[in-house]
Amino acid sequence: MARRIGHPWVARIRQSALVSALPSADLVDGLVAALGGDASRVSAGDSDRDLHSEDMTFHHPVRPDVVVYPTATHEVSAVLALADRHRVPVTPFGAGSSLEGHVIPVAGGISIDLTRMDRIVAVEPENLLAVVQAGVTRNALNRAAGEHGLQFPVDPGADATLGGMAATNASGTTTVRYGKMRAQVLALEAVLPGGRVIRTGSHAPKTSAGYDLTSLLVGSEGTLAVITALTLRLHGIPEHVVAARISFPTLDAAVRCAVAAVSVGAGVTRIELVDTLNMTAINLYSGTSYPEVPCLLVEAAGTRASVDGDLELVLALAEAEGAVDVAHERAAEARSRLWSARHDAAYSWSQLWPGMRHCSTDTCVPVSQLAGAVALAQAELERLGLRGGILGHVGDGNFHVGVTLDPDDxxxxxxxxxLSDALVRDALARGGTCTGEHGIGLGKVGALALEHPDLLPLYRGVKGVFDPHGIMNPGKVVPGDADNPASG
Amino acid sequence: MARRIGHPWVARIRQSALVSALPSADLVDGLVAALGGDASRVSAGDSDRDLHSEDMTFHHPVRPDVVVYPTATHEVSAVLALADRHRVPVTPFGAGSSLEGHVIPVAGGISIDLTRMDRIVAVEPENLLAVVQAGVTRNALNRAAGEHGLQFPVDPGADATLGGMAATNASGTTTVRYGKMRAQVLALEAVLPGGRVIRTGSHAPKTSAGYDLTSLLVGSEGTLAVITALTLRLHGIPEHVVAARISFPTLDAAVRCAVAAVSVGAGVTRIELVDTLNMTAINLYSGTSYPEVPCLLVEAAGTRASVDGDLELVLALAEAEGAVDVAHERAAEARSRLWSARHDAAYSWSQLWPGMRHCSTDTCVPVSQLAGAVALAQAELERLGLRGGILGHVGDGNFHVGVTLDPDDxxxxxxxxxLSDALVRDALARGGTCTGEHGIGLGKVGALALEHPDLLPLYRGVKGVFDPHGIMNPGKVVPGDADNPASG
Incomplete structure (x- = not known):
């Protein structure tokens, strides 16, 4: 058995026509030429290959044959021209914070690391937009935007690259207010297999010009093209922000409060569910001493009057659900500590169970179905005897069951x-989706086929239009017929 | 010469393989069978064919061979199976309020009128969503949603069908606050050529499952599939709404005020520019007596405190731009009259110049470019000696030059x-787009090729995946190589 979760189709991809006919040394030489002769940015060394063999999950690592570090679009173009000509698989790599194995080069080939394409090309405060290279991280953009009183609000927790966030249509704690990554992307520059550079969208706030290839590339997980630059919406930093930590007697009461708040239109910017186990892990990891009971972490932002109104509404609903404790965090530092602690929840598990690996479900349901879905998740965790806790972007109907496990067991x-299968089937039965924000990657290929069996032929057709030779991130989203375990 | 604007590629489409090999009588018989034997919903009569030969513009009318009125998805499926088998062109038709010739069946064939698919399937207030058949109009949905204190805010003026609004990615006066049609569509049911029914998206508030075919179908203008049902987001009706009519000494001052308001983040729900000529036409048509000078029509909505704050901000900016008059409309009736008058601006032109036809540009630019783009439009109008006025959703950088003309001249x-060509080229030079909301249809096929020449091969590839025989709304968005005048 493989040390970690093996993918049955990896071996088949390895044996398929996708694997380069180019000897490794020739491939490296070609890539050095593609990068203007700079051999320091092409590496077939073990350390680089290991670093690009895995993401943050326990998906089975696979090394690329070679890692390249382009700094400009024309270099990405030259790499993709070479790769397409010789049928070498290409897997884009950003911060490596993926949660479904997206960046694992299961067919080997080239890992194209975009983190050195980290230039903020422009911030246009009057147009509420910024233009960035794909390797700029969200925190870097926020530092630049902040100088103009603006922010880029999408917050998946990790300091991911914006190209990677677009590729997975990431979201996070602020989605209930600002929407997902797709809502922020006005325009993209991307490179097609073969090397052609395309530009979708425009800098206008809206457009109805042609098929929406911008939205198609967002969420395509590196299987259609390599995103090299993005034009992103910016938003004003609210003048007044308050966070509240509300403790509940039960998880169900916390969920009901969150759902009620969203249904009546409370203008919160964040409304996060944290269960008892996660509160305990957070306290251990972050040195906090929050009550170890189910909590909602709520943030309201706007004018002082609107913030007070929104919080008042949420607290009234919380009281009706028997909330046992409310703590306000008005100071920026205390709020920052609270959200850092929330974001570190996943990391904090390593303290509780050293040596274990972490994985996370990611189902999303209509909010009226949320309490039922969370109750089922709790029952399944107990029935299966797994070490797991529940975190949720409950304003969006999206929740995660984090499980720690021994990959050798x-x-x-x-x-x-x-567990994962039961939650996906339950979410689909409730009119929901198998992934709210983590994407398909390797881990949800089967779940996508369950959710959208009728769309698979169209997905494959679209894939064929962009990537006729199937070199782009093979094995992800829509594995080819030859390497799809479902069709094998 | 044709009586109205002719399309050079219409004749070629007529002669191409697209035209049905099926004799007209057999086609009608087949369609009656597809509609369960109900001959009353299949018409080859002159009156029905005339009604489905044109939209609201002066694009040259072309009659379909036959009009069908399905009431259920399985009937649409049977129609598309027949049409695909016999290579008969199919053009979807909703309210007929299109502004770029989308619904004109330039290759003849079947006009599929969806207005009898007008059932509101479900309103789920707790999930802030509704499920509707494609022929439901936005006003009908608003009446149903209003019973739950909710609204569907996208407002293109006309009482369009929601299927048609999705097909063109419509927007309008409220986009500055709520976004375009694409932002409201959670899920679609659609029928592919050949008759297969697909379902995209889910009822969850967000998803990262697979390629975003929902966003791809939105804005595809009936060229990929027929949308038969939609799951749409609903929004709370704000507790407090105030409209203000602000008069300015010059158009430029009004534009600068609007841009400043958006840039500083004033939370307006509408901010509309109306020039002197349009104010005059509105007064004549609507019996109002608004000052006949350039105006901004502004609406703020929310709590009383937030509305007061937002309006205060806009009025301060207006004062700085030398605003000469401000009138508040707090009563619902006065606000309704104001927005009706605005929406009737296009119709009102027929009063000024009876017998003429109306057409409208639709460029959209980054807001910092708006004043320059509007100034160029004014100069071009004058240079070309056209009867034209300017209206704008200026919060989005989108403005329309409405021109009335004699189609026989x-x-x-x-x-x-x-004029249209100059404005498109200017918008593109400013980083904008050839269409903010009207779409490509027939009128902007050349403009799309100017804006996204690099994307045309991908558009054609995607079209081929969905519609391999090219029966869906031929001649629109991406005419086939055979019938594209640009490639002829």
Missing amino acids: AEEVSRWHQ | AEEVSRWHQ
């Missing part, structure tokens, strides 16, 4: 798969 | 084309 891994 | 028509 095949029986435990099997129970994880049972 | 070839020279005047030629000047209109010069």
Whole structure:
């Protein structure tokens, strides 16, 4: 057995026509030429290959044959021209914070690391937009935008690259107010397999010109093209922000409060569910001493009057659900500590169970179905005897069951798969989706086929239009017929 | 010469393989069978064919061979199966309020009128969504949603069908606050050529599952599939709404005020520019007596405190730009009259110049470029000696030059084309787009090729995936190589 979760189609991809006919040394030489002769940005060394073999999950690592570090679009173009000509697989790599194995080059080939394309090309405060290269991280953009009183609000927790966030249509704690990554992308520059550079969208706030290839590339997970630059909406930094930590007697009461708040239109910017186990892990990891009970972490932002109104509404609903404790965090530092602690929840598990790996479900349901979906998740965790806790962007109907497990324990891994499968089937039965924000990657290929069996032929057709030779991130989203376990 | 603007590629489409090999009588028989034997919903009569030969513009009318009125998805499926088998062109038709010739069946064939698919399937207030058949109009949905204190805010003026609004990615006066049609569509049911029914998206508030075919179908203008049902976001009706009519000494001052308001983040729900000529036409048509000078019509909505704050901000900016008059409309009836008058601006032109036809440009630019773009439009209008006025959703950088002309006057028509072309080229030079909300249809096929020449091969590839035989709304968005005048 593989040390971690193996992918049955990896071996088949390895044997397929996708693997380069180019000897490794020739490939490296070609890539050095593509990068203007700079051999320091092309590496076939073990360390670079290991660093680009895995993401933050326990998906089975696979090394690329070679890692390249382009700094400009024309270099990406030259790499993709070479790769397409010789049928070498290409897998884009950003911060490596993916949660479904997107960046694992399961067919080997080239890992194209975009982190050195980290230039903020322009910030246009009057147009509420910025133009960035794909390797700029969200925190870097926020520092630049902040000088103009603006922010880029999408917040998946990790300091991911903006190209990677677009590729997975990332979202996070602020989505309930600002929407997902797709809502922020006005225009993209991308490179097609073969090397052609395309530009979608415009700098206008809206457009109805042609098919929406911008939205198609957002969420395509590197399977259609390599995103090299993005034009992104910016938003004003609210003048007044207050966070509240509300403790509940039960998880169900917390969920009901959140759903009620969203349904009546409370203008919150964040409304996060944290269960008892996660509060405990947070306290251990972050040195905080928050009550270890189910909580909602709520943030309201705007004018002082609107913030007070929104919080008042949420607190009235919380009281009706028997909230046992409310703590306000008005100071920027205390708020920052609260959200850092929330974001570190996943990391904090490593303190509780050293040596274990972490994985996370990501289902999303209509909010009226949320309490039922969370209750089922709790029951399944208990039935399967897994170490898991629940975190949720509950304003969006999206919640995560984080599970820690021993990747060498095949029986435990099997129970994880049972949990994940049960939650996906339950979400679909409730009119929801198998992934709210983590994307398909490797881990949800089967779930996508369950959710949209009728769309798979169209997905494959679209993939074929952009990537006729199937070199782009093979094995992800819509594995080819030859390497799709579902069709094998 | 044709009576109205002719399309050079219409004749070629007529002669191409697209035209049905099926004799007309057999086609009608087949369609009656597809509609369960109900001959009353299949018409080859002159009156029905005339009604489905044109939209609201002066694009040259072309009759379909036959009009069908399905009431259920399975009937649309049967129609598309028949049409695909016999290569009969199919053009979807909603309210007929299109502004770029989308619904004109330039290749003849079947006009599929969706207005009898007018069932509101569900309103789920707790999930802030509704499910509707494609023929439901926005006003009908608003009546149903209003019973729950909710609204569907996208407002293109006309009481368009929601299927048609999705097909063109419509927007309008409220986009500055709520976004375009694409932002409201959670899920679609659509029928592919050949008759297969697909379902995209889910009822969850967000998803990252697979390629975003929902966003791809939105704005595809009936060239990929027939949208039969939509799951749409609803929004709370704000507790407090105030409209203000602000008069300015010059158009430029009004534009600068609007741009400043958006840039500083004033939370307006509408901010509309109306020039002197349009104010005059509105007064004549609507019996109002508004000052006949350049105006901004502004609406703020929310709590009383937030509305007061937002309006205060806009009025301070207006004062700085030398605003000469401010009138508040707090009563619902007065606000309704104001927005009706604004929406009737286009119709009101028929009063000024009876017998003439109306057409409208639709460029959209980054807001910092708006004053320059509007100034160029004014100069071009004057240079070309056209009867035209300017209206704008200026919060989005989107403005329309409405021109009235005699479609029999070839020279005047030629000047209109010069105006449209100049504005498109100017918008593109400013980083904008050839269409903010009207779409491509027939009228902007050349403009799309100017804006996104690099994307045309991908558009054609995507079209081929959905519609391999090219039966769906031929001649629109991406005419096939055979019938594209640009490639002829």
